Amino acid sequence: MKASERESFFKSLALYFVTIEILIGFLLYHNYREDVGSLKQQLFLEMKNYNFNFEGEKFALDFVPKQTEAPLLELREDGQTLYALFPLPANQRYLLKIYYPKADFKTQTGALLGRYLLFMLLLSAVVGAMAFGFARYTLRPLRSALALTDRFIKDIIHDLNTPVSAILINTSMLNREDKAVRRIEKSAKLIGMLYRNLQEYQGGLPQQRDTFRLDSLVAERLAFFQDLYPALTFRTALAPTTMRANPDALTRIVDNLLSNACKYNVKEGEVSLALSERTFSITNTAAAPIRSPRNLFDRFYKESERGIGIGLHIVKKLCDEERIAIAVTQRENRVTFTCTLPAGQTER
Known part of the structure; x- marks a missing residue:
């Protein structure tokens, strides 16, 4: 159930x-x-x-x-x-x-x-x-609706994968300096992010664990968002950190937190990333204060009309699976998401 x-x-x-x-x-x-x-x-x-x-x-x-x-x-x-x-x-x-x-x-x-x-x-x-x-009787319509939604999402996931892969493969063979080609490539990558979020929503991410450099993963994902949001200023303080966890899960966590920090920023705002010892945080200048921090990680909860309300829910779900404690704080016009990494799984 x-x-x-x-x-x-x-x-x-x-x-x-x-x-x-x-x-x-x-x-x-x-x-x-x-x-x-x-x-x-x-x-x-x-x-x-x-x-x-x-x-x-x-x-x-x-x-x-x-x-x-x-x-x-x-x-x-x-x-x-x-x-x-x-x-x-x-x-x-x-x-x-x-x-x-x-x-x-x-x-x-x-x-x-x-x-x-x-x-x-x-x-x-x-x-x-x-x-x-x-x-039990009243649960039947809900189960039918959820089953229909699940089938719909699975169909979307299946149908998204092939065209997105084809677009990325073909744009890689075109002139990468062409602005139109770059815009197409960026849009395809954003659709790819949505595809992976939907895949995780359905429980489709691989569950393997591996040892990897978390600072390198964060820097790699940051480069992607810097290209998508050139008007924002990105600041980093990433200490070399090796972690044993599910790399796909950490990628989804970093992607969704970065996406959230960029989408709900002010024009020409800032995004700061910090990684030290067992703490990883993302701070952004906020266009508006968070109205309900306690509901922020609820599924389908949105504070604006943008998005579909599953990004931060997926972040919380993956953090729980990886035993990462996550908290959100806001001060003046800045919002900070702080992830406390589990003891014994990181090293400098």
């Missing part, structure tokens, strides 16, 4: 389950309160009968001074008992108090509450099973 499917499944499950549970809980609580009221009513009726015959040991009685404000023939409670006051026909100074220990009444209501909780637990199990089935 894919991440989007899991998210949809658990949200549907939680929504259905919680909604029904709240409804059931409200109804059971209402019934519980009514049953407690019925217990009190039954207790009062038994007190009235006891007032006539004094049979049984369930209740205790006492005589209390009569007070004008004392309510008669009504079940009341104090700190220790539930009681009712009854008049004495031959005595105008005292009232008969019949009472029942509150601890015993709490035992009764506790047993009643236990039955309701057990019933609630059984209902919750039934509702949980229904919610699971409901969530």
Whole structure:
């Protein structure tokens, strides 16, 4: 099950389950309160009968001074008992108090509450099973849509590879000094980057690991972007660094971060790259501050109409696979992406 499917499944499950549970809980609580009221009513009726015959040991009685404000023939409670006051026909100074220990009444209501909780637990199990089935059922349209999208992307990947390769091969045989030829070549390379991003989105990058010079890889990819964005100023401080990792993954990370830094820069802005010890960072002057840094690596999240919103998501995905910690910070008009390389995989 894919991440989007899991998210949809658990949200549907939680929504259905919680909604029904709240409804059931409200109804059971209402019934519980009514049953407690019925217990009190039954207790009062038994007190009235006891007032006539004094049979049984369930209740205790006492005589209390009569007070004008004392309510008669009504079940009341104090700190220790539930009681009712009854008049004495031959005595105008005292009232008969019949009472029942509150601890015993709490035992009764506790047993009643236990039955309701057990019933609630059984209902919750039934509702949980229904919610699971409901969530699985609602997941079908999403799975169909995702399967259709995956097939569409796979078809695009397959159809992109051949024409892009043909364009690059043929432009290499033309006059490289011709501006039109260079523009065609640049556009073909950008399409090639999109192709590789889509390939990674589908999980199609090779997984082999190798030892390579990370500073040389960064310099090579930087040369490509310098050619694409001649108006930008690029500054570098790349210390010689050897790394053991997936070179294709690191290429995608560097490409997408550089592409992001160039596309969302200001006119005649700057891009600075730094590589030292276990830290690689890219800083660019920003056309606008990042509105939601926490969502920046989410799939399909975009802060403008440009792009398709998978570049930084792929960066985060590949960084997680390579155990690289990535963070974004912004200060004044500059944005910095910092990659902390895993210990034991780099050397100077």
